[in-house]
Amino acid sequence: MALIGEKTQYHVVATTEREDDRSTETPVDFEAAVSATGYGLFNVLLLLAAIPAGWTVVFDTSTIAFVIPSAECELDLTLFRKGTLAAVTFGGMICTAFFWGYIADQVGRRHLLLFGLILDATCNIFGSASQSYYIYLAFKFVSGVIIGGPFAILMTYIAEFHAERHRSKVLMWTGSLFAVGNIAVPALARAVLPLPWSFSLFDNLFVFDSWRIFLIISGLPPLIGFLTIGFLPESPKFLMTNGNSSEALKIFRKMYSMNTGKSADTYPVKALQLQERYVQKRNASVHSGISSNPNDPQKVVFSKRKSMFSTPYIISIFIVNVVLFASTSGMQIMKSWLPQLIVILNNFDPKESEGLFSSPSICEKLNADAIEAFRTETAVANKNLTKGCVPMAVSPTVYTNATIIAASAVLGSFLAGFIINKVGKKNILFICLVAAGACNFALNWSPTTKVFLILCSAIIALTGISTNAITAMIVEVVPTNLRATAVSISVMTGRLGAVTGNLLFPILLNLTCDAPFYYIGGFLTLAFVVTIFLKKHSGKLE
Known part of the structure; x- marks a missing residue:
């Protein structure tokens, strides 16, 4: 059963006062349309804007490794608690991975990215104020829940602005730039954690020392990503898939203008085909029950x-x-x-290896009894026998x-x-x-x-x-x-x-x-x- 006026909705024709000789009103698919935009300034700015968003997951999953040694006593961290903190963000990502994929197909790539990034930034800032292990654990889990979806569709978002001949190369460079975030995390830790920084809020109710300040600064990538992605348009591929070809055409024109330096009116493509998925979805809406369409x-x-x-x-x-x-x-x-x-x-205290016939192995240095002995000796030396934890x-x-x-x-x-x-x-x-x-x-x-x-x-x-x-x-x-x-x-x-x-x-x-x-x-x-x-x-x- 066909919809009334169906043929008039299969493409959008853009009229301009002056048309390029190469332009055509014959509807073209996504690949032809994005290829016509070329490669240039827009693509470079897109990649630069995506870097802080890509670094967000790296920071969310890596900062805990550098916080643990400094926060061991304040959060009362046992070995297992340390492992749980390192794992919980990934656990949050697992719990909602398929849910975010569905949402991305409904609301769009850009909206999901913006929503996830600002929530993650907020979660990191509030998490830095956590005064107990369980509260901080909850914030880390929520952070994983929030950022798992946006990060999963970030590469898709970037890919949908590039023609096939550029796509693989761009995604390779994007992955490399995102990987640099693994260097940025320890470098930031080196710059912040050794410093004797400290401040308090609400009459010492919340005390922020260097490791908490490190967490606040680590919340900047999602915040910066929110601002940079905010200047970018929705994915034209997503718009075409959902039947919004007119808006997609405007984006293609803008890309073409920025990449070539020419007027947007000279963009050669004047009409876009609706994506097959949208046509199927629309046709299915006129049927009741289970469709027999293969x-x-x-x-x-x-x-x-x-x-x-x-x-x-x-x-x-x-x-x-x-x-x-x-x-x-x-x-x-x-x-x-x-x-x-x-x-x-x-x-490791060299005294613990006295009596051995050879130098202690790595595992002898990591021995739990030797570590506890070190703590006890340090407490005695500092005349701090009542303190339960010696960092x-x-x-x-x-x-x-x-x-x-x-x-x-x-x-x-x-x-x-x-x-x-x-x-x-x-x-x-x-x-x-x-x-x-x-x-x-x-x-x-x-x-x-x-x-x-x-x-x-x-x-x-x-x-x-x-x-x-x-x-x-x-x-x-x-x-x-x-x-x-x-x-x-x-x-x-x-x-x-x-x-x-x-x-x-x-x-x-x-x-x-x-x-x-x-x-x-x-x-x-x-x-x-x-x-x-x-x-x-x-x-x-x-």
Whole structure:
């Protein structure tokens, strides 16, 4: 059943006083329209505006690693509580991932980004004032709930302003610029945390020392992102998908004018086709009951889910998710716990190793009894026997080392991007998984703290590269019409790996120091083994 006047709604014709000779009133699709805008100033400003928004998740998930050593006594942090704080933001992201995806399709990319960024900034600022562990934990969880959706559609938002010939290159550079946020976090910690800053509000009801001020400053990326994204338009792809071709055409004209320096009236495209999804949605609205249309969106989604769990693809999906779980778990454990481990190693008392025939191993330095002995001796020396918690000294070198390690990991991933096509994604994956697993097994035998840091740096870099490699391989092992769903599942699996790793690490560390390192190394080895069976798909659904 056709709608009255349906043909007149399939495109929007823009009339101008002066038309370019190349212009046409024949409706064109999204790819043709965005290609006609070119590449220039608008695209550069878009990328710059997206950086603070992209850094938001990096800050939300990484700052806790540098706060834990300083806030240990104030928040009464046990090892398990530290692991929970490191994991809870990822847990919040998992809980609402699919919900945000639905909302993004209903209200638009830009509106969701703005809503999420301003709420996250607010959450971070109020969270910095938390005077108890449980309140701060709640704020970290809510932060994960809020930012999980906006970050997931940020790359989609950027992609929908670029033509196909520029899209892959732009997304690669975008990912690299977002990764620089991993360097910015420890660098900011180095600049703020060692300083004796402090102020109070409401007659000392809320006391803000350096680590709380660090959290306030860490809330700036989402706030800046809110301001910069606010100057950008809605995704023209989203507008066309929802039937608003006239507004999409205005955006394309603006992009064309900024990129070429020419008048918007000379934009060659004068009419836009409605997206197929919108036409199907509108046609479906005139039917009652369950549609018999084979292209019905609900049936298409059901068909995709059914195909994903069929024999040709279930093995590939399983292998991809095993690798992502192992790589993300290993990477996030090291990123979250490395500053704390460095603090413990720096505070190791050489007296504890007296009587040993050789230099103490890393695990002997991380021994819980030795740490407790240090605390007791410090309390006695300070004549502070009644105080329940004696904070460890946090040297500025902790943050300096973390900055160097983050920079080396980002540089490693950047260089791997240049050689991955020459060496092959699967070969890169093999090398990174084996090397990262070997580094984990070797951690306890590090002769010095410096060697330990080098191995940790290698683990972070190698697991980061393997995560990027296996994500890129989804294109080769999953058909196009299943790819978006496969990527969504893989993102969830990676976050689940981060949650599981951060919760298990303190439990295993309390049992025996070797256990958490063997856990990471063993999982990475398993990932290497299953990757052997990863095969490319035929490109067709059976």
